[in-house]
Amino acid sequence: MGNTIDRRQPRLEDVAARAKVSHQTVSRVINNHPNVSSATREKVEAAIAELGYRRNTAARSLVTRRSQTIGVLAAEMGQYGPANTLLGVQQAAREAGYFVSIEAIKEAGADAISDAVRHLTDQGADGIIVIVPHDGTVQALEGLTLDVPVILVGAAGGGLFSGALVDQKLGARLAVSHLIDLGHRRIGHVSGPQDWVDGRSRAEGWGERLREAGLPDDLLIEGDWSAGSGYRIGRQLAAERTATALFVGNDQMALGLLRAFSEAGVRVPDDVSVVGFDDQPESGYFTPPLTTVRQDFEELGRRCMGAMLNALEGGAGAGTIMVEPELVVRSSTSAPA
Amino acid sequence: MGNTIDRRQPRLEDVAARAKVSHQTVSRVINNHPNVSSATREKVEAAIAELGYRRNTAARSLVTRRSQTIGVLAAEMGQYGPANTLLGVQQAAREAGYFVSIEAIKEAGADAISDAVRHLTDQGADGIIVIVPHDGTVQALEGLTLDVPVILVGAAGGGLFSGALVDQKLGARLAVSHLIDLGHRRIGHVSGPQDWVDGRSRAEGWGERLREAGLPDDLLIEGDWSAGSGYRIGRQLAAERTATALFVGNDQMALGLLRAFSEAGVRVPDDVSVVGFDDQPESGYFTPPLTTVRQDFEELGRRCMGAMLNALEGGAGAGTIMVEPELVVRSSTSAPA
DNA sequence: GTCCCAATTGTTAGCGCTCACAATTGAATC
DNA sequence: GATTCAATTGTGAGCGCTAACAATTGGGAC
Numbered sequence: 070m071g072n073t074i075d076r077r078q079p080r081l082e083d084v085a086a087r088a089k090v091s092h093q094t095v096s097r098v099i100n101n102h103p104n105v106s107s108a109t110r111e112k113v114e115a116a117i118a119e120l121g122y123r124r125n126t127a128a129r130s131l132v133t134r135r136s137q138t139i140g141v142l143a144a145e146m147g148q149y150g151p152a153n154t155l156l157g158v159q160q161a162a163r164e165a166g167y168f169v170s171i172e173a174i175k176e177a178g179a180d181a182i183s184d185a186v187r188h189l190t191d192q193g194a195d196g197i198i199v200i201v202p203h204d205g206t207v208q209a210l211e212g213l214t215l216d217v218p219v220i221l222v223g224a225a226g227g228g229l230f231s232g233a234l235v236d237q238k239l240g241a242r243l244a245v246s247h248l249i250d251l252g253h254r255r256i257g258h259v260s261g262p263q264d265w266v267d268g269r270s271r272a273e274g275w276g277e278r279l280r281e282a283g284l285p286d287d288l289l290i291e292g293d294w295s296a297g298s299g300y301r302i303g304r305q306l307a308a309e310r311t312a313t314a315l316f317v318g319n320d321q322m323a324l325g326l327l328r329a330f331s332e333a334g335v336r337v338p339d340d341v342s343v344v345g346f347d348d349q350p351e352s353g354y355f356t357p358p359l360t361t362v363r364q365d366f367e368e369l370g371r372r373c374m375g376a377m378l379n380a381l382e383g384g385a386g387a388g389t390i391m392v393e394p395e396l397v398v399r400s401s402t403s404a405p406a
Numbered sequence: 407m408g409n410t411i412d413r414r415q416p417r418l419e420d421v422a423a424r425a426k427v428s429h430q431t432v433s434r435v436i437n438n439h440p441n442v443s444s445a446t447r448e449k450v451e452a453a454i455a456e457l458g459y460r461r462n463t464a465a466r467s468l469v470t471r472r473s474q475t476i477g478v479l480a481a482e483m484g485q486y487g488p489a490n491t492l493l494g495v496q497q498a499a500r501e502a503g504y505f506v507s508i509e510a511i512k513e514a515g516a517d518a519i520s521d522a523v524r525h526l527t528d529q530g531a532d533g534i535i536v537i538v539p540h541d542g543t544v545q546a547l548e549g550l551t552l553d554v555p556v557i558l559v560g561a562a563g564g565g566l567f568s569g570a571l572v573d574q575k576l577g578a579r580l581a582v583s584h585l586i587d588l589g590h591r592r593i594g595h596v597s598g599p600q601d602w603v604d605g606r607s608r609a610e611g612w613g614e615r616l617r618e619a620g621l622p623d624d625l626l627i628e629g630d631w632s633a634g635s636g637y638r639i640g641r642q643l644a645a646e647r648t649a650t651a652l653f654v655g656n657d658q659m660a661l662g663l664l665r666a667f668s669e670a671g672v673r674v675p676d677d678v679s680v681v682g683f684d685d686q687p688e689s690g691y692f693t694p695p696l697t698t699v700r701q702d703f704e705e706l707g708r709r710c711m712g713a714m715l716n717a718l719e720g721g722a723g724a725g726t727i728m729v730e731p732e733l734v735v736r737s738s739t740s741a742p743a
Numbered sequence: 744g745t746c747c748c749a750a751t752t753g754t755t756a757g758c759g760c761t762c763a764c765a766a767t768t769g770a771a772t773c
Numbered sequence: 774g775a776t777t778c779a780a781t782t783g784t785g786a787g788c789g790c791t792a793a794c795a796a797t798t799g800g801g802a803c
Contacts, residue, residue, distance in 0.1 A: 080758095080759055080760085081759065081760065081761095082759080090782075090783085091782065091783045091784075092759090092760085092783090093761080093762095093782075093783060093784080094781090094782060094783075096760070096761065096762095097781095097782090100761085104779095104780060104781055104782085105781075105782085106780085106781065106782090109781080109782080123527075123528055124528070124759090124760080125468070125530075125758085125759050125760070126467075126473075126528060126529050126530050127464050127465075127467035127468040127473065127530055127758085127759080127760090128464075128468050128758070128759035128760040128761090128788090129759080129760055129761075130463075130464035130467075130760090130788095131462070131464040131465050131468055131758090131759080131760070131761095131787095131788050131789065131790085132759085132760050132761045132762075132787080132788050133760085133761070133762095133788090134788080136463075136464065138507070138529075146489065146492070146493050146496070147486070147489045147490040147492075147493045147703075147704070148489075149484070149486075152483065152484045152485075152489035153484040155483070155484075155508075156483050156484045156510050159483070159508055159509070159510045160510065163509070163510075163525070168507050168525075168529050169507065169508050169509075170475070170505050170506065170507050170508075171492075171496055171506050171507075171508055172496070172500070172506075173493050173496045173497065173500075188500070188505075190460075191460055191461070191463060192463050192475075192505050193462070193463050193464055295687070296687060296688045296690070296691040297690075297691070299691070300691055321687070321688055324688050324691045324692075325691045327691075327693065328691040328692070328693055328695070331693045350632070350633060350658070351633045351658055351661050351688070353633070353634075354633040354634070354636070354637055354661045354662045354664075354665040355661075355665070355693075356664065356665055356668050356692075356693045358665070366484075367484070417788095417789055417790085418789065418790065418791095419789080427752075427753090428752065428753045428754080429753095429789090429790085430752075430753065430754080430791080430792095431751090431752060431753080433790070433791060434751095434752090437791085441749095441750060441751055441752090442751075442752090443750085443751065443752090446751080446752080461789090461790080462788085462789050462790070464788085464789080464790090465758090465788070465789035465790040465791090466789080466790055466791075467758095467790090468757095468758050468759065468760085468788090468789080468790070468791095469757080469758050469789085469790050469791045469792080470758090470790085470791070470792095471758080
């Protein structure tokens, strides 16, 4: 075996010669075409194995005009949510025989988005998944006239694009309902930035649920998702002591709040109950362990890729994939004093 | 303008026709060949702009045998470290005109690694960056006969592959030195799994530094990187109270420890000092804020990609990129009681 | 003006694959 | 044995690009 040491990669024709068939027959075997006799198929498969043949993706892409590549555009790719969504996308893509090409942007401006998308289409991406949960993303994309399916993560579908998101409003309602059920009447919200879709949805869900219960919805402070902003807001809240419970836009800000409360001698949950959002792996080990709303980012990513595959096969586009969040009750919430 | 509404993408020849030159001249302009008169160049560039021409990557790859794609293989891609390393790689790749294709694996077994690498080379990746910090990764790769440069993140270079890593031993020594300087004499280590390269290096650095100082190095407990394992170990340590200071393998386990100590009434840092490793964005907001060793993952990724570019241009391979960690002192450490 | 050489431009071939179509085979029917 | 038809296999072209080489141009040196 193996007397050809430094020849280049075998190609279709080499396999064909070895199996004594035409290159087209080999192509048929590779692509699982039905009309190949099993004897021929075996011969060809043997030749492929002997030669260690691997199909050349570039040549295939050139003629099929398909790259088998999905482009993923992400802001904040180092963060827990986007990173795990990406993971889910990649897993599903792999199973379907697709490659995943990534593009990270630092600022979610229209130019950055447009450049990144351009880069992805230059590579011949068959579809694009956009994980940029800011306002303005849709507009930035709409100006772009793309001829591949686009799925927006964290936004509802409609118009030109499909969407995939965890039901943020539902998550917020779960959190607030939990606090109401415990007996809280003054429930504040430390929100994410209001120019982020998620930040706004959570705030809306919070407000809606409070109004339904006939409770005041005037206690809203905007943070920037970071633990630092949570800490600053926490110091302020510790001084004011207006609410008996707080729904916080994500677990990182909740951590900052917890820290600030601890410093100020405000006990959680005895003096104030706190609910977070995301359920990062660490949240169960905060002091105290955090009651929070779990988002399954990996699942989101997988289903997103599912929708993409569907769109690539000519299925209906512009729908919305919705993943349900789940309340995880731990020790940072209790009935008011 | 734009009277061609549903024609397919323009190609080299269309641009050539419009600019009244040969397709080869257009190719020269695109590739910045020197011998093109500026008049011709301008004509061609105008035609490119008018037609909105974009080069077809597949066709180019087919003939050049270069895909301009770097494959990144990562285990634990959703974690802070790998996700941010990936981010750094992507940024540097983009600047150099490369695409980044990702491949995540769930289990770091030899088969999974080999499959993933295969998938990446099938796509024609020009180089592969491997972020799989387990023992056995090198062996798994060595069995693979790859004809593209490979860089291992989190391992020293040598043999067939280059390496890129944060100096784990140095990090551990910084942490232990800090504790020694504070006056601690019984310094334990909660390590990561010892079949992870990083876990072992940190433990080695801890042991070495202790022995240099003539202190006992017998207090080592192995965790699994998770906050949960830190919590369990913390409960045990709280009961034993053998050490006055603990160097913990990462911030997540440190968080678990902090939680366990808090429950057991062990005060940090008054009763026990704790140092973590990684410096995740949240670590400054733990209770108490965590003294830890910062690793700059993004920088690691960027330099890794730098080494890759160098290798792709025929530069020397098999070196080791070393990024220095840095001690960040916060409130979880103090002099022993 | 002629020659020469460098700078610039054009021509041809082919990268490895799939598509559309043509050719062959072999069993079933008369 | 001739005819038909489906199943199987083969042939030719071309996807859009770059590399190698060929052809053309223009400006000095003589």
